[in-house]
Amino acid sequence: MIKWIREGQVWNSIFRHGIPRDRRTRAMAVLSNVFLHLHPVAVRKSGIRLSxxxxxxxxxxxxxxVEIVTGVLLMFYYRPVVEYAYNDIQAMRSGVVSMGLLREIHRWAAHAMIIAIWLHMLRVFLTGSYKPPREFNWTVGVILLVLTMLLSFTGYLLPWDQLAMWAITVGSNMARATPLAGHEGPGASFLVIDGVPLIHAGSDARFQLLAGTFVGPNALLRFYVLHCVFIPVVVTVLIAVHFWRIRKDGGISGPL
Amino acid sequence: MDYLLAESGIDRIKHAINVICEPAPFFVLSCVALGVFLIGYRFWTKPVVAAIFGGGAVLFYALSALDPNFFLIIAKPDNVPISIMMLLVGFFTWLAFRQAAINDERLEKGEPLLEAGADDKVLVWPDLVYTEFIALILCTAFLIVWAIYLRAPLEQPADPSVAPNPAKAPWYFLGLQELLVYFDPWIAGVLLPGLIILGLVALPYIDKNPRGNGYYTFKERWFVITTYMFGWVVLWVVLIVFGTFLRGPNWIFFGPYEFWDAHKLAALLNIQFRDIFWIKALGRGLPGHWLVREAPGLAFIGFWFTGLPFLLAWTVMRKIYRQIGFIRYVIAVQLLLWMFLVPLKMAFRWTINLQYFVAITEFFFNI
Structure with a gap:
């Protein structure tokens, strides 16, 4: 039976090589798979040591x-509107929604991702892997690190509880002190045309971030779109660049 | 009644730890600990030594959790990742410096590195793919267990009229929030984060040291690694831990075994650099115009960012200046000086209660 399936047209149209048992089929397994071919066929032995x-x-x-999968599933149950947001999370929590662990996994994986990316950066730094020819890929990595934290920050608001609202209030209050662009930032008071200030509480960097002067309905919607669409798309593109450049810059780093 | 007030031995120990954890000793001891670790990294990373200290730290942490006030803080669901982070940072720092110690010893003896063998290739299937697969499964299992045993936090519905005390940013920004104690928001919340990003991006273009590319070492890159570890461990991780565990209501310091009493008061009498210069030293009033008034502070900051680079290039950083050239040196030294402005300001706050070097409150320009 198994033999019949393996020799059939369907199987062979999906898998273009035999079971990866020898060098040739193992190489084919990586080369002919769109996901696995992120990897080269062979890598340096010391480069893939776990330590x-x-x-x-x-x-x-x-x-x-994990965040994308759980996040998309959560989007089925969550409405980014002040009237509903908190209750939707409450419903997930109390298990009304069948997959009660979704939100937990989404949140803890987010925290874990931040720790993992910091440790990844530490490893790359301590092995000197940012040195030529990998300088640019390090730069891409730094941007990905910042975006990861912004992803987490924008997601922090969505439960719309006290923890969320006030954490974002504290965080976004920084924006009003932006030099020149925040109404309490140095230099902003010089940006005046005919006595009318250009930068005030209703026009400064914080206002642009929150779409308002406080963390309200507009901020919730704005953070939702940033969290679910805008930043993930940018991150995905940059991840593609990051992985592509690993290959192009010579694979996992090692002594020259 | 005396026996009711008498402190037990354990109380005395807890009290002593509470005192040690105050900002100044906590920060200074962190710096000293990092310094001692880096200087003696070959000794501290020996498996037995590391196991004793690592195990001791975990045991101390676990015993501390018996204290109700300490447990209350570390058991907050969103604080659990910080405990995990501390454990992982400790472990991976050991792992990296252990390999650096071995490599440095091998380099001295002229032996091949741990990472040697560039031609020694293995196939990705199965060697790498299986490792990745096992890592994914372990990670998934870990997440599911975590999610089952710890519910994600959900507090009362958002209410703009009821501010919690303390109001804290997400934990990964608490190091920056802690800096608000020492700097105005435009520095702590905007400029410094921007400079951290800029500095990280600039790092590979500034660091011209060709050695240590692709393997663990400390000896060959000690200056860059020391600087990075100071920024990462002390200014980032330690400040996050401090801002989360040791800052209570009104952002006042609370020892790890202290109850977060919202009525605790902290005596604050901050003075400005200008007051020290004009009033205390010269014994006269403050000049009317802000430029004259703040001239001493501006002179100091001006010297810090323009005079000191020349001085450094001429003395201790002479070799580095020659190695990396003018433009790279200017960028590197500005980033370094911003970084070290942080502990400098802290030291001034702890010793003479200095609030600002430059306090031009007229247009929010306070440093």
Whole structure:
């Protein structure tokens, strides 16, 4: 029976090689698979030692995938409107929604992703892997690190509880002190045309961030879109660049 | 009644730890600990030594959790990741410096590195793919267990009229929030985060040291690694831990075994650099114009960012200046000086209660 399936047209149209048992089929397994071909066919033995890489970059990526899967599922049950947001989370929590653990996994994976990406950066730094020819990929990585934290920050508001609202209030209050662009930032008071200030509480950086002068309905919607669409798309594109450049810059780093 | 007030031995120990954990000793001891670790990294990373200290730290943490006030803080669901982070940072710092110690010893003897063998290739299937697969499964299992045993926090519905005390940012920004004690928001919340990002991006272009590329080492890159570890461990991780565990209502310091009493008062009598100069030293009133008034502070900051680079290039950083050239040196030294402005300001706050070097409150320009 198994033999019949393996020799049939359906099986062979999906898998273009035999079971990966020898060098040739093992190479084919990586080459002919769109996901696995992120990898080269062969890598340096010392480069994939767990004590060298800590697997932290890979885990960061895996946690990102976990966030996407759980996040998309959560979007079915969550409405980014002040009247509903809190109750929707409450419903998830009390298990009205069948998959009661979704929100927990989403939140803890987010925290884990932040820790993993910090440790990934530490590993890359301590092995000197940012040095030529990998300088640019390090830069991409730094941007991904910042975006990861922004993803977590924008997601923090969505439960719309006291913890969320006030954490975002504290965080976004910083924006009003932006030099020149915040109404309590140095230099902003010089930006005046005919006695009318350009930068005030209703026009400064914080206002642009929150779409209002306080964390309200507009901020919730804005953070929702940033969290679910805008930042994930940018992150996905940059991850593609990041992985592509690993290959192009010579694979996992090692002594020259 | 005396026996009711008498402190037990354990209370005395807890009290002593509470005192040690105050901002100044906590920060200074963190710096000293990092310094001692880096200087003697070959000794501290020996498996037996590391196991004793690591195990001791975990045991101390676990015993501390018996204290109700300490437990109340670390058991907050959103604070659990910080305990995990502390454990992981400790472990991976050991792992990295252990390999650095071995590599440095091998380099001295002229032996091949741990990472040697560039031609020694293995196939991705099965060697890497299986490792990745096992890592994914372990990670998934860990997440599911975590999610089952710890509910994600959900407090009362958002209410703009009821501010919690303390109001804290998400935990990964608490190091920056802690800096608000020492700097105005435009520095702690905007400029410093921006400079951290800029500094990280600039790092590979500034660091021209060709050695230590692709393997663990400390000896060959000690200056860069020391700087990075100071920024990462002390200014980032330690300040997060401090801002989360040791800052209670009104952002006042509370020892780890202290109850977060919202009525605790902290005596604060901050003075400005200008007051020290004009009033205390010269014994006269403050000048009317802000430029004259703040001239001493501006002179100091001006010297810090323009005079000191020349001085450094001429003395201790002479070798580095020659190595990396003018433009790289200017960028590197500005980033370094911003970084070290943080502990400098802290030291001034702890010793003479200095609030601002430059306090031009007229247009929010306070440093």
């Amino acid at each position: 060298f890489t800590w697997c932290m970059g890979g885990l960061t990526f895996f946690l990102f995938l």
